[in-house]
Amino acid sequence: MTAPVERSPTTRAFLGLGSNLGDRWAHLRRAVDQLRAGGRTPVTAVSRVYETEPVGGPDDQGPYLNLVVELAVPAGTDPYRLLEECRRLEAAAGRVRTVQWGPRTLDVDVLWIDGVALDDPELTVPHPRWRERMFVLAPLAELAPDLVPEASLIDAGGDVEVVGTL
Numbered sequence: 001m002t003a004p005v006e007r008s009p010t011t012r013a014f015l016g017l018g019s020n021l022g023d024r025w026a027h028l029r030r031a032v033d034q035l036r037a038g039g040r041t042p043v044t045a046v047s048r049v050y051e052t053e054p055v056g057g058p059d060d061q062g063p064y065l066n067l068v069v070e071l072a073v074p075a076g077t078d079p080y081r082l083l084e085e086c087r088r089l090e091a092a093a094g095r096v097r098t099v100q101w102g103p104r105t106l107d108v109d110v111l112w113i114d115g116v117a118l119d120d121p122e123l124t125v126p127h128p129r130w131r132e133r134m135f136v137l138a139p140l141a142e143l144a145p146d147l148v149p150e151a152s153l154i155d156a157g158g159d160v161e162v163v164g165t166l
Contacts (some may be wrong), residue, residue, distance in 0.1 A: 010072040049137030068139035134158040
């Protein structure tokens with residue numbers, strides 16, 4: 001008889017991914033595949049893909065593709081570890097930071113970690129503008145309707161359109 005395998009408790013974390021430069025679909029697909037292959041933070045769900053107009057930044061940038069990924073992270077995970085993973089994914093997609101809210105091959109943000117509240121210059125959790133942006137709320141509502149009240153969907157800015165799945 002084998003002993004039962006003890007599993008560490010996990011909690012939910014949500015990452016928002018967006019792309020509006022180059023092959024947007026490929027950038028998102030590659031990032032989700034890298035998250036799935038990493039194994040340290042299992043991907044438990046991926047929202048549909050939404051196309052949205054840019055919010056903020058230069059006027060001459062094209063539309064974004066956006067989605068949200070749910071991860072099962074070990075309870076007590078250091079939020080900065082997730083931020084490092086976001087930056088690693090962005091670097092792998094060739095992201096270059098030049099203009100705030102400017103066009104990018106890949107943008108990955110820590111949106112939410114259950115039980116975590118953090119506000120410092122490097123990382124704020126929950127994301128400081130997540131409730132203002134339909135491109136975050138619509139895919140997040142698919143995966144975590146408990147986090148997105150109906151009133152938030154009504155009040156959020158920006159139009160979104162479902163364009164597919166990964």
